[in-house]
Amino acid sequence: MSDADGRPRIGPRAHITGWGAYAPPGVLTNADIEHLVDTSDEWIVSRTGIRERRVAGPHETTASMGAIAGRRAIAVAGLDPDEIDVILLATLTPDYWMPSTAALVKEAIGNTRAAAMDVAAACSGFVFAYSTAQAYIAAGMAKHVLVIGSEALTRFLDYTDRSTCILFGDGAGAVVLSASEAPGGTMATELTTEPAGAYMIWIPAGGAKAPPSPGTIARHEHFLRMEGKETYRFATKTMATTALASIERAGLRPEDVDLFIPHQANIRIIEAVAKGLGLPMERMFVNLDRYGNTSAASVPIALAEAVDSGRVKISDRVVMVAFGAGFTSGAVTVEWTADPANGRRAADAQPRDIHIRQPLDWNSVDPIQPALAAVLAAPGPISVPLDDVVSGEPEHADRNGAGAPVAPLAGRGDA
Numbered sequence: 001m002s003d004a005d006g007r008p009r010i011g012p013r014a015h016i017t018g019w020g021a022y023a024p025p026g027v028l029t030n031a032d033i034e035h036l037v038d039t040s041d042e043w044i045v046s047r048t049g050i051r052e053r054r055v056a057g058p059h060e061t062t063a064s065m066g067a068i069a070g071r072r073a074i075a076v077a078g079l080d081p082d083e084i085d086v087i088l089l090a091t092l093t094p095d096y097w098m099p100s101t102a103a104l105v106k107e108a109i110g111n112t113r114a115a116a117m118d119v120a121a122a123c124s125g126f127v128f129a130y131s132t133a134q135a136y137i138a139a140g141m142a143k144h145v146l147v148i149g150s151e152a153l154t155r156f157l158d159y160t161d162r163s164t165c166i167l168f169g170d171g172a173g174a175v176v177l178s179a180s181e182a183p184g185g186t187m188a189t190e191l192t193t194e195p196a197g198a199y200m201i202w203i204p205a206g207g208a209k210a211p212p213s214p215g216t217i218a219r220h221e222h223f224l225r226m227e228g229k230e231t232y233r234f235a236t237k238t239m240a241t242t243a244l245a246s247i248e249r250a251g252l253r254p255e256d257v258d259l260f261i262p263h264q265a266n267i268r269i270i271e272a273v274a275k276g277l278g279l280p281m282e283r284m285f286v287n288l289d290r291y292g293n294t295s296a297a298s299v300p301i302a303l304a305e306a307v308d309s310g311r312v313k314i315s316d317r318v319v320m321v322a323f324g325a326g327f328t329s330g331a332v333t334v335e336w337t338a339d340p341a342n343g344r345r346a347a348d349a350q351p352r353d354i355h356i357r358q359p360l361d362w363n364s365v366d367p368i369q370p371a372l373a374a375v376l377a378a379p380g381p382i383s384v385p386l387d388d389v390v391s392g393e394p395e396h397a398d399r400n401g402a403g404a405p406v407a408p409l410a411g412r413g414d415a
């Protein structure tokens with residue numbers, strides 16, 4: 001066995017057999033953010049392409065959203081949850097420092113056998129976790145691996161900082177990778193880490209260097225901070241080179257790739273990637289206008305939407321590429337082998353029994369920041385187009401999703 005570039009290939013290949021996503025029902029529009037900081041819809045759209053983002057409800061967490069996306073991916077793969085051998089959950093917003101969020105997800109999805117752990121590589125986390133899963137499969141250590149990206153970023157944003165709070169949102173996406181000797185599947189991966197950018201996107205306090213204290217809270221040091229320009233420069237340079245390295249390792253050229261699933265941070269960054277690879281924007285899947293940057297969840301949410309909306313066919317070459325804090329960057333090139341209709345067929349298998357076990361004798365605070373909660377609670381109907389998930393008629397919902405039918409994929413209001 002050898003890869004297209006002639007290198008010996010070890011073990012079976014990892015094929016994507018299941019996919020799924022979950023977007024929480026709360027919607028925060030650019031107009032809403034105008035009530036929080038000095039900004040405008042026009043500025044946000046022209047500089048980023050983002051129009052709205054989702055906000056996890058008070059009862060929702062990274063674990064609960066990740067569990068729903070994970071169960072959907074397992075249903076699409078046609079597996080029983082207990083057939084999953086390893087659960088890898090990429091996040092920068094875990095429910096707790098410990099236990100791992102993956103451990104909570106394992107219990108919630110009804111799996112009794114898997115090893116479960118979190119992966120920390122910020123917005124590149126899903127691609128890093130995917131690559132880890134692929135290595136487990138190639139080494140013969142696992143047959144089915146559940147890879148989840150899940151984020152509750154709105155819990156860690158400073159809604160007095162207009163340079164960051166406009167960018168990010170909440171959600172989860174997942175894939176099941178399964179071992180197979182069949183042709184296709186994962187062809188090549190590329191991962192990079194550039195620690196010179198370590199403090200370009202970071203959360204200063206809460207860790208061992210700066211444990212929580214009244215001072216760290218007063219200085220807003222538990223919230224995400226970012227040097228936007230430096231990050232932008234890194235992203236535009238690195239996304240294209242990382243994608244290209246993975247494509248070439250797979251023995252392909254950029255023009256051989258049918259669809260790119262880029263990290264959904266900024267439309268201008270995605271345009272720069274297309275330009276860097278010499279490709280038209282039609283090859284780039286974009287949904288950041290509706291979700292903003294959901295960090296580790298961004299690529300798997302976009303992948304699930306792309307497949308369920310008919311953008312991916314069997315034998316298509318698909319490249320997922322991400323960048324993030326660290327600075328990290330990762331890309332994976334796959335030849336698609338699963339029937340895309342499986343996602344739509346499994347849409348009826350909505351998991352409604354997801355339950356994250358709560359700690360004993362401990363009453364948590366309301367996790368939603370008061371300023372954000374006030375904006376979300378303000379009356380006024382807003383439009384939530386359901387074709388953000390699969391093509392279909394636009395529907396209307398109130399701002400927290402009440403009254404909206406459950407979308408096959410995003411599952412508004414069903415957590």
Ligand SMILES: CC(C)(COP(=O)(O)OP(=O)(O)OC[C@H]1O[C@@H](n2cnc3c(N)ncnc32)[C@H](O)[C@@H]1OP(=O)(O)O)[C@@H](O)C(=O)NCCC(=O)NCCS
Nearest residue numbers: 039040043047123162163166228229231232265266323324
């Ligand atoms: C954040 C980002 C959109 C800012 O866009 P930009 O064109 O670089 O804007 P600048 O930072 O140069 O700011 C330009 C001006 O807009 C202002 N500004 C910043 N945020 C603003 C907002 N939300 N609304 C209105 N004005 C804003 C700045 O204060 C600055 O004003 P000044 O010229 O008076 O100082 C852009 O840098 C970016 O996308 N960076 C990458 C971020 C990213 O992808 N992070 C995630 C990594 S996974």
